[in-house]
Amino acid sequence: xxxxxxxxxxxxxxxxxGEGLSGGDRIFIELARNWTKRGHKxxxxxxxxxxxxxxxxxxxxxxxxxxxxxxxxxYGDLILYLGRTVKGCWGVLKDxxxxxxxxxxxxxxxxxxxxxxxxPGLIMKWKKNAFWITSIFLFPPPLxxxxxxxxxxxxxxxxxxxxxxxxTKTVYWLIKRYADMVFVVNELDRDRICRxxxxxxxERVVVIPGGVDTKTPLLVPEREKIYxxxxxxxxxxxxxxxxxxxxxxxxxxxxxxxxxxxIGNGPLEEDVRKRIRHYNLENQIEMLGFLDGxxxxxxxxxxxxxxxxxxxxxxxxxACEAMACGLPGISFDLPALKTYYPRGxxxxxxxxxxxxxxxxxxxxxxxxxxxxxxxxxxDLATKEWAWESRAAKLLDQxxxxxLF
Numbered sequence: 110x111x112x113x114x115x116x117x118x119x120x121x122x123x124x125x126x127g128e129g130l131s132g133g134d135r136i137f138i139e140l141a142r143n144w145t146k147r148g149h150k151x152x153x154x155x156x157x158x159x160x161x162x163x164x165x166x167x168x169x170x171x172x173x174x175x176x177x178x179x180x181x182x183x184y185g186d187l188i189l190y191l192g193r194t195v196k197g198c199w200g201v202l203k204d205x206x207x208x209x210x211x212x213x214x215x216x217x218x219x220x221x222x223x224x225x226x227x228x229p230g231l232i233m234k235w236k237k238n239a240f241w242i243t244s245i246f247l248f249p250p251p252l253x254x255x256x257x258x259x260x261x262x263x264x265x266x267x268x269x270x271x272x273x274x275x276x277t278k279t280v281y282w283l284i285k286r287y288a289d290m291v292f293v294v295n296e297l298d299r300d301r302i303c304r305x306x307x308x309x310x311x312e313r314v315v316v317i318p319g320g321v322d323t324k325t326p327l328l329v330p331e332r333e334k335i336y337x338x339x340x341x342x343x344x345x346x347x348x349x350x351x352x353x354x355x356x357x358x359x360x361x362x363x364x365x366x367x368x369x370x371x372i373g374n375g376p377l378e379e380d381v382r383k384r385i386r387h388y389n390l391e392n393q394i395e396m397l398g399f400l401d402g403x404x405x406x407x408x409x410x411x412x413x414x415x416x417x418x419x420x421x422x423x424x425x426x427x428a429c430e431a432m433a434c435g436l437p438g439i440s441f442d443l444p445a446l447k448t449y450y451p452r453g454x455x456x457x458x459x460x461x462x463x464x465x466x467x468x469x470x471x472x473x474x475x476x477x478x479x480x481x482x483x484x485x486x487x488d489l490a491t492k493e494w495a496w497e498s499r500a501a502k503l504l505d506q507x508x509x510x511x512l513f
Contacts (some may be wrong), residue, residue, distance in 0.1 A: 116508075117215045118144065119207075119233060120153045123176060123197045123225035127158025129343060129374050129399050130166070132294075132426055133246050136319055137220040138166050143500035145170040154200065154229065156193055166401070176200040176229075187272075190224065197229035207236050216511070219243040222280050231287060240511050243284055244292040245302070247347070247423045249277050256346040256421040285309065290510060292317045292503075294424040295445045312510050317503055318449055319426030320496035321433045329406045329434075336370040336395075337473055339412035339436070341405070341427040344375030348425075349418035349441070351377060352462065354384040354394070356418065359466035361393050364473065369394045369416075370408055409434040414472055414479075416440075417454070418465065424449040426494075433490035437482030439468050453486030 120141055125134050141151045151171040153163065156178040163173075181192030201207050217239050219230030227243060234241035250256050252274045253263050266274070284291060285306040290313045293299050299314045337360075342348045350371070360367050371381070371394060378396075385394050400408060409415070415431035417440040424445055428438050438454035440446055446456070455472060457465045472479055 115149050115214075117150045118152065119215065119217045119230075119237075119239070120151060120171075120220060121197065121217065121226050121230040121233065122153055122155045122159055122163075122220040123178075123193050123229060124221050124223040125155050125159030125162055127156070127162050130162065130401065131343065132319060132424075133221045133244060134162065135426065136244070136246075136292075136317065137218070138163060138168050139320060139496045140218075140500055140503070141171050142168055143496060144504060147501070147504065149504075154197065156196070156225075174200070174204070187269075193225035194228055197225050198232055201229045201232045201236060207233055215239040216507070217241045221246065222277065222284060224276060224280070227280050227283070231283060234287070240289040241287065242290040242292065242507070243288050245281070245284065245298060246292075246294050248298065248301075249274050250347075250421050289313065290315060290507065294318050294449070296448050297445055298423060315503065315506055315510075317499070318424055319429070319494070320499040321426065321430050321490050321494045323433055323491050323495045325402065326406050326409075326434045329403060329410055332407065332410045334411060334413050335368065336408070336412040337364070337367045338414050338416045338469060339370045339372065339408060339431060340416045340418070341372040341431060342417075342419075342425065344371075344373050344377040344381055346377065347419060347421045348375075349420040350375075350381055351384055352420060353416060353418045354381060354388065354390070356462045356465045356469075357390060357394060358388040359463060360469050361390065363466060363470045367393060367469075367473075370412060371396045372398070372400050372405060372408060374399045405430070406434060409436060412436060414439060414469065416469070417446075417450075419443065419446075420459070422446070428454070429490050429494050432486035433494070435483055435487055437472060437479060437486045439465065439472060441465070450489070453482055453489045455482060 120137055122137050145151050153171045154174045156176055160173055160175055176196045178193045178196050181189045215237055217230050217233045219226040222243055222245050252266050255264050291302060292315055296316060299316050302309055302314045303311055340353055344350050357369050409431045415428050415436040415438045417425060417428040417438055419425055422443055432453055440454050440456060441459045442456035455468050457468050
């Protein structure tokens with residue numbers, strides 16, 4: 110590619126959460142932020158709450174196109190989901206700027222494989238005759254086991270789970286057939302796609318675990334450690350946040366007065382509060398809601414360890430944000446985490462709550478172990494997870510693979 114020959118990226122992020130911030134949201138925001146610094150043009154297509162989310166995260170160097178969908182929100186999640194999909198597709202079809210221009214170097218990026226991102230992105234690919242990149246950051250769990258497959262028992266899926274399972278099967282077929290490149294977050298998912306697709310080889314399925322901000326933590330001085338542990342993430346079944354409350358009830362038996370901070374929001378928020386009340390842990394667990402930036406860093410620096418109790422996950426970059434602040438971690442020994450967090454994190458047999466609690470006690474009391482894992486955590490986060498280097502490396506891969 111010539112030195113001054115820049116790429117035009119079209120980011121379709123119409124499935125953005127709006128309230129809160131998912132891992133996929135964080136990835137597309139940071140890629141857009143870093144790629145514009147390298148002189149590339151970024152156009153972002155999304156709904157109203159997605160725009161507000163980007164503005165909260167200071168993404169100001171891109172061009173926004175809004176596909177209005179707020180009116181569907183009052184009808185529930187399903188109608189909002191379908192409404193955003195239709196508005197996005199129609200927005201692409203009627204937009205005169207989205208035309209076929211093969212003289213420009215253009216790439217369409219669907220920020221997730223959810224319908225509001227995938228179908229408008231695919232139509233834009235065809236209309237512009239552009240390269241299309243999409244992402245698969247989490248395959249759905251087995252339909253009759255759900256996120257808690259470690260319990261080794263069958264369950265009847267909810268209507269929402271059944272719908273999600275069927276829709277992902279459809280889009281997975283489209284991705285394997287039409288995508289020019291796919292972003293995933295771990296090697297296991299990469300191997301799976303390459304094994305199941307004749308078109309997509311390892312050059313076109315790229316592992317991007319995410320990244321962390323390594324600069325903001327330097328702005329916050331060290332603080333008094335008032336929390337023994339901190340959890341950060343969506344309050345969602347896959348993240349094991351209900352299991353975490355069970356675990357913390359065991360921790361306080363081992364270490365009286367142990368305090369836990371929970372950062373995040375999501376569909377299980379009320380269930381988490383109920384479980385806290387069930388164990389009478391109101392004085393031991395503090396729910397802080399969604400935090401970001403300096404306020405989030407302050408909580409990390411007021412904590413001793415980060416807890417990542419996901420029971421079904423492809424990775425999860427939120428814990429590494431705490432590791433960048435010097436917090437060692439504890440997680441269940443999920444297959445994806447073997448390569449995602451190879452060090453800096455103490456692993457626990459899946460589903461063994463008592464052992465998880467004992468590992469927390471061990472890490473809090475064993476100074477030698479704590480210091481070793483702390484050093485590993487800082488090294489992993491700052492040397493391998495910095496967004497600047499991650500985004501630059503990914504851009505180079507995109508250019509090389511798509512022949513720029």
